[in-house]
Amino acid sequence: MAFDINRYAEESEALRYEDLDFDSFATDPLPPDILRTLHYMCDIEFHTVCYLRDMLVTPSRKDGEVSTFMTIWNREEFWHGEALAEVLARHGIAIGFDQVKARRIKLGWRDRLSPVRQSVLSNVMGKDFIAVHMTWGALNEWSTAAGYRRLATLSDHPVLTTLVRRIAAQETKHIAFYATQARARLADNPKAQRLVRLALRTAWQPVGSGVSSEEDVQFVLSHLFSGPEGRKEIDAIDRHLSKLPGLAGLRLVADALDAREVAA
Numbered sequence: 001m002a003f004d005i006n007r008y009a010e011e012s013e014a015l016r017y018e019d020l021d022f023d024s025f026a027t028d029p030l031p032p033d034i035l036r037t038l039h040y041m042c043d044i045e046f047h048t049v050c051y052l053r054d055m056l057v058t059p060s061r062k063d064g065e066v067s068t069f070m071t072i073w074n075r076e077e078f079w080h081g082e083a084l085a086e087v088l089a090r091h092g093i094a095i096g097f098d099q100v101k102a103r104r105i106k107l108g109w110r111d112r113l114s115p116v117r118q119s120v121l122s123n124v125m126g127k128d129f130i131a132v133h134m135t136w137g138a139l140n141e142w143s144t145a146a147g148y149r150r151l152a153t154l155s156d157h158p159v160l161t162t163l164v165r166r167i168a169a170q171e172t173k174h175i176a177f178y179a180t181q182a183r184a185r186l187a188d189n190p191k192a193q194r195l196v197r198l199a200l201r202t203a204w205q206p207v208g209s210g211v212s213s214e215e216d217v218q219f220v221l222s223h224l225f226s227g228p229e230g231r232k233e234i235d236a237i238d239r240h241l242s243k244l245p246g247l248a249g250l251r252l253v254a255d256a257l258d259a260r261e262v263a264a
């Protein structure tokens with residue numbers, strides 16, 4: 001496989017941001033729309049640990065490469081959350097453990113039952129479930145990286161731009177892992193291809209749905225991806241996805257934007 005998991009694990013570092021001049025936000029603060037989108041992304045990053053918990057009850061945990069990746073990946077996403085929380089804190093917006101916990105309590109039974117549901121479903125599917133997990137992961141990481149790239153373009157704040165470009169560079173490694181895995185597990189496996197198509201078409205929603213309110217999802221998708229430049233990013237994601245073995249013709253992300261009437 002093209003992705004060297006040992007090298008990834010050895011070279012992984014917590015996101016660096018101590019060298020960035022966060023004091024500049026005091027004199028040159030970010031506008032409200034950027035802050036709202038950052039808040040959304042921060043929530044997603046901190047929610048990664050719940051996603052990890054859900055996946056540890058599936059057949060994915062028995063795969064050595066996948067479980068190594070998820071351990072390191074979870075730590076990297078945690079530091080993305082910490083960095084964004086620090087930017088928000090400089091604007092008087094507190095996102096700490098208490099806020100994240102409060103949100104999970106609000107999610108209530110849905111959140112508490114999700115590992116159980118995941119475990120039952122995935123163990124029935126067996127090994128092909130990992131193909132679903134890897135393809136789903138690739139699609140989410142493509143979306144997240146595109147989101148950070150758009151944020152870097154939309155914001156003209158040099159500190160934020162540098163920070164989100166650093167985050168996007170780590171997201172690119174996550175893409176490489178998931179996409180490599182997905183390609184290998186879908187190749188010459190019509191059963192896995194059918195399962196992945198079914199799972200994505202019936203259950204996939206843009207990253208952050210289910211964690212944030214539909215109102216926030218709508219706002220962030222419009223903020224980041226409306227207009228021709230945004231659409232270019234979205235179409236590229238759908239193109240990457242539909243190039244995976246057996247997934248030709250899937251157009252999930254553009255459909256999700258159309259359903260929310262995000263202007264092209």
Ligand SMILES: [Fe+2]
Nearest residue numbers: 045077080171
């Ligand atoms: Fe991240």
Ligand SMILES: [Fe+2]
Nearest residue numbers: 141144171174
């Ligand atoms: Fe990521």
